[in-house]
Structure formats: C-alpha cells, structure tokens
Amino acid sequence: MKGRTILLDHLGGQEAAALMVDGRLEDFLIDDPEKARVGAIYRAICDRPLKGQGGMMVRLPDGESGFLRQGKGLKPGQALLVQVTGQAEDGKAVPVTQRVLFKSRYAIVTPGAPGLNISRQIIDEETRGFLRVLAEDMMPGEGAGLILRSSCAAADEDAIAEDIAAMRDLAAAVLNDADGSEPEALTEGDGPHVFAWREWTAPATVETHSGCFEEQGVLDELERLQVAVVPLGDADMWVEATRALVTVDVNTRGDTSPAAALKANLAAARALPRELRLRGLGGQVVVDFAPMSKAHRRQLEQSLRATFKADPIETSLVGWTAMGLFEMQRKRERFPSSALLRKFL
Structure with a gap:
C-alpha cells in the first residue's frame, strides 16, 4: 500500500500504534503497564x-x-x-x-524558561508573524515560555489556540501541586495513541478499528523484529541487545568483491536508525562494520550523520575505537519491544 498510514490498535490488551509508509513499518509503539511513561x-x-x-x-x-x-x-x-x-x-x-515540558501536537509550554519561539522549519514570514501574534495573545505575563512546533504551519488557528490553552492550563495546575511531603504522580505521560497524534503529524490515513494491525500487515512486520538478523540485499546485519550494550554486526555473506564491504556498510547505516527505533533499543551501541579501507570511513560517517539526523530519537555518534568498532550513544526513549512482543503476540 502506497502512502502513510497510522494504525491505532491493541496487542494483548495493551495500547499500541504503528506507522506504515508504503507498506513498510517505520515506527511502532506499545505500552508497558509496569513502566513509567516517558513524559510523566x-x-x-x-x-x-x-x-x-x-x-x-x-x-x-x-x-x-x-x-x-x-x-x-x-x-x-x-x-x-x-x-x-x-x-x-x-x-x-x-x-x-527538573526541566519539565508540557508537550502537545502544536505547542510546548516551558515553565521557568520564558520566551516565545517558533520552529525554524516554518520559513514563511507571514505564517511566522501570525503565529507570533497568536503566541503573545495566548501567553501573557512571564514565568513560562512557549514553543510553537512545525506542525503549526498547516494547522487551523483555533486548533493551535486550543492546544496552547490546554498546555498552559495543565502547566499551571501541575505547578500548583508541586509542594508536598510525599511523592505523587501529577501526569501519567502520553500513551501510544496520543503520542502518534502528537508526533506523527505528516498527512496520513488513520485506521482505528480493532484488527487493523492484522489487516495492514503490522503483525507480520512485528514477527520480523523477534529475529536478530536484518537482510540488506546481498548482505545482512545482526542487531542484538545485551545488558551492557547493543551490538550490531555487519556481514557481506559470500560477496568478496572489492566494493562489497562499503556497499554493505552503507546499507547498514541507512537501515540502523529504523531498526533501533522499531526494536526500542538505546544506550551504548557498538557497530562492527564489515572490514573496509580506512579511506572509506569518512563516506560511511557522512551516511550515518544524515540518517540519524532524520531520526526522532537523540543519538550521539561517538566515533571509532582502536579496534575499528564504531560507537554511539542513543537515548533510551522506548520500551525494548522484543520482550513485550513475546508477551503480547
């Protein structure tokens, strides 16, 4: 199926969301009832x-x-x-x-960090001027700041204003409950369905009926995540998580041609952000690329920077070790999906 499709369903009674692009799974979220949600x-x-x-x-x-x-x-x-x-x-x-943010589809309210900011991705000056006036009207006084996200560019004025008001009022209510002698949950964080509405803002078809995962092939894609090997055409990549770190091994299989290693490594660089995102893996990541000339490292690093720049999860590319491994540090924003999928599929 061509185009973008957002699917909101449940697995094993737990809320889950999937983003399909041209029939391929690009992102997946599932709730873990035993863990605190990011953003709580x-x-x-x-x-x-x-x-x-x-x-x-x-x-x-x-x-x-x-x-x-x-x-x-x-x-x-x-x-x-x-x-x-x-x-x-x-x-x-x-x-x-302690840097608490109140984040929604169009607006982010930042208590203790005053200032009105508009996403740099919005480049139309007329739109930026309109949004600045709206922000000034909706956020009088000092003490909290506001960031208007790139999704505001194509949004309705009333929807943006409603979103700003909701986050502003939520921030005020939470700040009023800051004092106390015992720990308390003040917000629970966004589940997969709300997260999908908040973050997957590009135009897409939305399916919300029960069973849409099976109909659209999401379950087949999730089964693939249970296996460590990732096919890369004539090569493959193995992604495995240990308690200490995530290991990635790139192989050329039986291809011994001079260009095989660089070709396999570039394919792995393009596939790696998606695989880590779908598998919910983060922390220290160590990649053992296929052996290649040091002269090709710069080309590979450029490919890694480009692909991870487009990835929504913060990843720091650390560099090469003395043994020729490539290290990166990735923020742990997702639940590791393998254990959850074994439980719910």
Whole structure:
C-alpha cells in the first residue's frame, strides 16, 4: 500500500500504534503497564546525593526511585517537580529531569524558561508573524515560555489556540501541586495513541478499528523484529541487545568483491536508525562494520550523520575505537519491544 498510514490498535490488551509508509513499518509503539511513561511528571522527594557524580536519587510514587543527573543545591527531603526522560533497565532508577515540558501536537509550554519561539522549519514570514501574534495573545505575563512546533504551519488557528490553552492550563495546575511531603504522580505521560497524534503529524490515513494491525500487515512486520538478523540485499546485519550494550554486526555473506564491504556498510547505516527505533533499543551501541579501507570511513560517517539526523530519537555518534568498532550513544526513549512482543503476540 502506497502512502502513510497510522494504525491505532491493541496487542494483548495493551495500547499500541504503528506507522506504515508504503507498506513498510517505520515506527511502532506499545505500552508497558509496569513502566513509567516517558513524559510523566511527578512530585519527587530528594533522597540522597550521589557524591562524585553530582546527581541526586529521588523518591517517586509506588516505591520507585529516580535518578536526577543535576542535583547541585538540592537537599534530602526537598520536594521538586521532575519529568521522566527515558526508560530504566530492570533494577535501575528511572531517569528524570527538573526541566519539565508540557508537550502537545502544536505547542510546548516551558515553565521557568520564558520566551516565545517558533520552529525554524516554518520559513514563511507571514505564517511566522501570525503565529507570533497568536503566541503573545495566548501567553501573557512571564514565568513560562512557549514553543510553537512545525506542525503549526498547516494547522487551523483555533486548533493551535486550543492546544496552547490546554498546555498552559495543565502547566499551571501541575505547578500548583508541586509542594508536598510525599511523592505523587501529577501526569501519567502520553500513551501510544496520543503520542502518534502528537508526533506523527505528516498527512496520513488513520485506521482505528480493532484488527487493523492484522489487516495492514503490522503483525507480520512485528514477527520480523523477534529475529536478530536484518537482510540488506546481498548482505545482512545482526542487531542484538545485551545488558551492557547493543551490538550490531555487519556481514557481506559470500560477496568478496572489492566494493562489497562499503556497499554493505552503507546499507547498514541507512537501515540502523529504523531498526533501533522499531526494536526500542538505546544506550551504548557498538557497530562492527564489515572490514573496509580506512579511506572509506569518512563516506560511511557522512551516511550515518544524515540518517540519524532524520531520526526522532537523540543519538550521539561517538566515533571509532582502536579496534575499528564504531560507537554511539542513543537515548533510551522506548520500551525494548522484543520482550513485550513475546508477551503480547
């Protein structure tokens, strides 16, 4: 099927969303009822500082612990607002930040960071002028800032205004509940269906009826994610997660021609962001590319930068090790899908 299709369904009773582009799965989200959602906001209580790291352990609701990277000036027992920034591995603290954002389809409200900003992707000056006037009308006073997202370019004025008002009012309500002596969940974060509405803003057909995953071939695509090997034409790539890191191995199979290694490595560079995104993998990623001349490394690095720049999940390309491996650090924003899919498929 040609074009973009957003599918909102359930797997094993859990909310899930899939984005298909020209019949191929490009993104997939599923809820894990046992984990805190990225974007959830809590009133946390400072527990103990981590000497030497500059961080602070905080108490969250339901006996959970959070890790705040910047803990300077905080004292045990102090209440503060925090927001979940990523997924924690089993047995580890939930990563949180004090930079709380209220994010929706068109607007992001930023408490404590005043200023009105418009996405640089909106280049039409008339549209930017209209949006600035709207932002000034909707965000009077100081104390909170506003970012208008690129999706505003083709949106209706009333829809944008409604979105700004909703995030502004939610921010005010949450800030009013910041004080307290016990941890408390103030927002639960967006589930897959709301996330899809918020982030997959390009024009698309939307299917919401039960069974649409099976009808559109999503289940077949998900079955593929249960296998480590990723075909790359005449080559292949193996993506496997360990507790410490994600390993990627690129092979040319039986092709021994002079151009085989570079061809396989460029194909892997193009496929890697999608595979990591669909599999929900993050943290330290180490890639063992097929052996090639060092003269070709620059071309491969350019391909990696281009493909990861277009990926919505923040990834830092660290570089080559002395043994010829390529390292990157990827934000943990998703639930690792393999265990969840085994449970629900």
